[in-house]
Amino acid sequence: MRPEVLAFIADGPLPDGDGSEEEIDRRCRQLDAVSRRVTGEEARALVDCFGPDDCYGVAWTLLHLIETGPNPVIKARPAPDANEWHVRLWRRADNAGLYPAP
Template sequence: MQAFVTDGPLPDWDASDEEIDRRVAQLEAILKPVTGEEARALVSCFGPDDCYGVAWTLLHLIETGPSPVLATDPVRDANEWHQRLYLRAVNGGLIP
């Protein structure tokens, strides 16, 4: 998990196949469910787009944590993935 977080946000669609494959392998190596601390660290790893669907895998991994990571509405210009996490928690009844 540390290697994935240390490498920072996911790359965008312009990344090489090798870079995306490397990040996918790192992500798939993370054990589920994640802890609350791990989920909070993973939130910083969303990139500028969906990285060919890898961002969805990251979102679902974060959601295996014990509670919603984002309990307050993100600012208007926040990363779209932060807003999705928050809205999914609201729609799921986890946040009022």
């Protein structure tokens, strides 16, 4: 895994809307440092970095970064109480026809 991805993952999930401006800016810089086309391993690890909300749009940047890798990253329909971003990734892959027909 590339050092830029490891650094982002090491800082854990994105903060929620109460995160400080400095922390959110730092996480944005970390994401910007990751060149696009993540590996499958990187994408799977990055999925665990979603926080409880959209973190002022940073979660969308993370979602789009994950989608540059091999898809689908989420292999099965998430549980009803799953993180909304996991559900969103699954739904987008499902809408794109990336899962086998039932």
